[in-house]
Amino acid sequence: LAKTTQPISMDSYEGQEVNITCSHNNIATNDYITWYQQFPSQGPRFIIQGYKTKVTNEVASLFIPADRKSSTLSLPRVSLSDTAVYYCLVGDVGGSQGNLIFGKGTKLSVKP
Amino acid sequence: EAQVTQNPRYLITVTGKKLTVTCSQNMNHEYMSWYRQDPGLGLRQIYYSMNVEVTDKGDVPEGYKVSRKEKRNFPLILESPSPNQTSLYFCASSSLSGVEEYEQYFGPGTRLTVT
Numbered sequence: 001l002a003k004t005t006q007p008i009s010m011d012s013y014e015g016q017e018v019n020i021t022c023s024h025n026n027i028a029t030n031d032y033i034t035w036y037q038q039f040p041s042q043g044p045r046f047i048i049q050g051y052k053t054k055v056t057n058e059v060a061s062l063f064i065p066a067d068r069k070s071s072t073l074s075l076p077r078v079s080l081s082d083t084a085v086y087y088c089l090v091g092d093v094g095g096s097q098g099n100l101i102f103g104k105g106t107k108l109s110v111k112p
Numbered sequence: 113e114a115q116v117t118q119n120p121r122y123l124i125t126v127t128g129k130k131l132t133v134t135c136s137q138n139m140n141h142e143y144m145s146w147y148r149q150d151p152g153l154g155l156r157q158i159y160y161s162m163n164v165e166v167t168d169k170g171d172v173p174e175g176y177k178v179s180r181k182e183k184r185n186f187p188l189i190l191e192s193p194s195p196n197q198t199s200l201y202f203c204a205s206s207s208l209s210g211v212e213e214y215e216q217y218f219g220p221g222t223r224l225t226v227t
Contacts (some may be wrong), residue, residue: 032214043116043202043218044155087155093206093214098143098162099170104154 004088004103011109018075020106022088025069030092033064033071038085038105047086048073049093075108083110114139116219118203124225125193133188133222135203143206144186145170145216146178148199155202161186162208193226200224 005023012018024033032051036044048055050062050071061074075082085107091100116137125131137144145160147170157170161180175197177189186205190197200223204216 034214034216036216041221043204043221044216045218046213046215049213049215093216098145098160098168100145100157100160101171102147102155102157104152 003101004090006086006088006103006106008104009107009109011111012078013111014079015077018078018082018108018110020073020075020086020088020108021070022073022090022103023070024088024090027068027090028092030097031068031090032093033062033068034089034091034093035060035062035073036087036089036102038087044087078108078110080110080112082108084108114217116203116205116217118201118219118222120222121220122223124227126227127194128192131190131193131224133190133201133203133224135186135188135219136184137186137203137205137217138184139205139207139217140183141205141217142183142208143216144180145204145206146176146186146188147202147204148172148197149202149221150199158188158201193224195226198224198226 034049035047038044048062055062063072085105087105088103142163146158147155159178161167203219206216
């Protein structure tokens with residue numbers, strides 16, 4: 001099972017682009033990379049998921065290098081409301097392996 | 113509205129008194145899972161279920177039981193709660209087929225205190 005490592009915290013200012021990197025050296029062939037956002041006293045919320053290369057949706061981009069041993073969540077032009085904890089999850093989420101391991105999360109603080 | 117519900121949302125109990133936290137989803141998801149969240153430790157998986165009558169241990173299953181008799185429900189049972197099970201608990205569900213993204217939908221959480 002792939003374990004993940006993320007920075008504990010990051011600071012940013014409104015309007016900046018934020019990149020959060022997750023390391024997952026022993027990612028398996030069938031593993032997807034998924035990022036979740038969590039606000040205090042709420043359950044995590046899905047942001048983006050990818051397998052390789054680059055994925056973009058309306059809120060974020062996910063960059064995955066060819067070796068897939070790391071991934072970077074990119075949040076364009078953050079606002080105060082993006083202050084939250086961001087979790088990286090690596091696992092075979094759609095297959096037969098249901099044991100999923102979240103990283104410890106990166107607490108992002110966005111300042112005015 | 114697609115959602116995962118948990119009950120109760122808050123619970124204070126005493127050591128050794130059996131309790132059940134219910135989880136229900138209305139999305140016909142095959143996969144359901146329980147997590148606990150503790151400060152500095154992130155989300156840790158307790159048990160998961162790939163479908164009805166199929167359950168398996170996660171990373172921290174000690175002291176917990178689960179059952180999956182119906183597709184929509186996945187209760188978490190603490191037969192003899194202890195103070196180290198004081199935590200914030202989340203239930204989640206996900207579809208395993210016919211989707212482009214395997215997104216877990218999380219419930220609102222249950223804050224459990226065992227004294």
